[in-house]
Amino acid sequence: MTIAFFNGEYKPLSEVTISPLDRGFLFGEGIYEVIPVLQSELVAPQLHLARLKTGLSALSITLDYSQEQLIDALNQVIGRNRLVSGSVYLHVTRGTSEKRNHAFPDVCKATSLIMVQSINESNASEAIQPLKASLQRDTRWRNCHIKSTSLLGNVLHYQHAKDQGTHESILYNDDNIVTEGSTSNVFVLKGNKLFTHPLDSQVLPGITRHILLDVAKQHSTLEVTEHPVTVDELLAADEVWISSSSKGLAPIVSIDEHNIGNGEVGAMAKQLSDLYVNHLVDYR
Numbered sequence: 001m002t003i004a005f006f007n008g009e010y011k012p013l014s015e016v017t018i019s020p021l022d023r024g025f026l027f028g029e030g031i032y033e034v035i036p037v038l039q040s041e042l043v044a045p046q047l048h049l050a051r052l053k054t055g056l057s058a059l060s061i062t063l064d065y066s067q068e069q070l071i072d073a074l075n076q077v078i079g080r081n082r083l084v085s086g087s088v089y090l091h092v093t094r095g096t097s098e099k100r101n102h103a104f105p106d107v108c109k110a111t112s113l114i115m116v117q118s119i120n121e122s123n124a125s126e127a128i129q130p131l132k133a134s135l136q137r138d139t140r141w142r143n144c145h146i147k148s149t150s151l152l153g154n155v156l157h158y159q160h161a162k163d164q165g166t167h168e169s170i171l172y173n174d175d176n177i178v179t180e181g182s183t184s185n186v187f188v189l190k191g192n193k194l195f196t197h198p199l200d201s202q203v204l205p206g207i208t209r210h211i212l213l214d215v216a217k218q219h220s221t222l223e224v225t226e227h228p229v230t231v232d233e234l235l236a237a238d239e240v241w242i243s244s245s246s247k248g249l250a251p252i253v254s255i256d257e258h259n260i261g262n263g264e265v266g267a268m269a270k271q272l273s274d275l276y277v278n279h280l281v282d283y284r
């Protein structure tokens, strides 16, 4: 039985009910975080909760729990579910209003849910897997820096990849600039230079991106730049990686019909992924 935290109580996930008037349901009006769990410990919880706070304040949602209370609730859910490896999901919506109206209600108590998803140990320790990607023009909204639960644009892009038999859609804007993936940030390696899109409203400030940049700057000889690349530069890259809390660093070996490099996992992907895994302990 999966135990969830719901509005201050711990109960079986199957017993959680949410009102049809919840603005998360009606308007997709909420913020979420996916926090990795390794050896039953949260990875980079402070960075995730800082991003949550920024998102909540962007939507003017007030959450009644302090950072400490949230960390405690996240750990309680990990413990009560005996989660060893996987992710914790924290979802917060504006809450339930009496009437359906686009405007924020004067009074509204946020709805909060914490639940877990496990991955089995053998997958968790598996060697780095080569992934394929599809290219798509980014059709999402213009506030992609907010980790909003309104994920329809991302869902459609991700489904496109699945329909093409690939693992991720890599997105580009109207100027042919690569922004990010439908569920990940994108890194491009050319020679000794590592590129990723700078933080702006076109990309999510990924926590994995942040850690990878830190690790690459401190522990590799790569020249790291938060600089955009074009679609042509992406396709001519030596290596392309995506990053997310659930995947860590994952190498992309082909994009539609183009091979990246020689179409195999690059040496630098392996090196950076090892550095990332080994330094995660610094962020606990």
Ligand code: PDD
Pocket (backbone or CB within 6 Å): 034, 154, 180, 181, 182, 183, 184, 185, 203, 204, 205, 206, 207, 208, 209, 243, 244, 245, 246
């Ligand atoms: N996805 N960009 C987008 C659009 C994302 O959805 C994600 C995360 C990222 C990477 O962010 P982080 O490194 O903080 O996980 C970038 C999560 C894992 C998800 O959708 O489940």
